Amino acid sequence: MLRLSKLTDYAVVVLIRLSHGEAVQTSPGIAAGIGLPEPTVAKVLKALAGSGLVSSQRGARGGYRLVRPLSAIPVTDVVAAIDGPIALTACVEGSGTGCEAECTCPVRGRWDLVNDAVRQALGRITLADMDRSTPRPHVRAAAQQPQNLAFTLISAE
Template identity: 70%
Template structure:
């Protein structure tokens, strides 16, 4: 099973929260780590760790001083999910072969699919690069997946 880390999930939440702050009327877009934590429910030390990684990847910028905090460097429609994953978890690589770690496989010399995982990895990278944080922010749950709190089956259209 492919699964993103919790930190990557939290990074998406933090970035969308930063966007909400920047779009709020009368707000300069700078938000503090404790403020983001309070608004999202993500623990403050985790928010700080995520913001540090996002800053190192030039997705956010920190501002020092009494009115300091963090703000987005680009709008959400210019940030791909692949960028967030790479910022938090590193490059997208399904196998050791794909990430260039050739020494990580005992059967490399006999491998029938050596180098062929690149095709799959590139497809996943392409898909994740085509989805932006604005897409995530604006996505709505299709009606077929919505549940009425009084029913156990999806609502009909």
């Protein structure tokens, strides 16, 4: 269903939570703040730290800290950090069951078209756009119909 993993959803919540309140926050603290199991949050934070989206401080009174502001973090980066690079299809299977014949797979390579379109669409949206408490500079309509908001956002450029 073109679904992205639940961990990515959590990652967004965690990052936004991290942008509020104290500069450095511990993983149990964040977990308690957003009402998610602690091990899961820890897993997400590890992945985010591995991708450089957050920096970690070990030891007592350690924790995680946001490196960039929310407005400098496109959704693409979060997805890439958790789910790996965006690639909607795993068409490259290697042994080529039927892709060797030129007429057999008429879309060979064409999925990149879709991949990049999605990548760009997600690259335009930052976490600041997704944070309800942040005033969104690109969009200025009412907050009741997110669909129209998105439309405005995209068509504005």
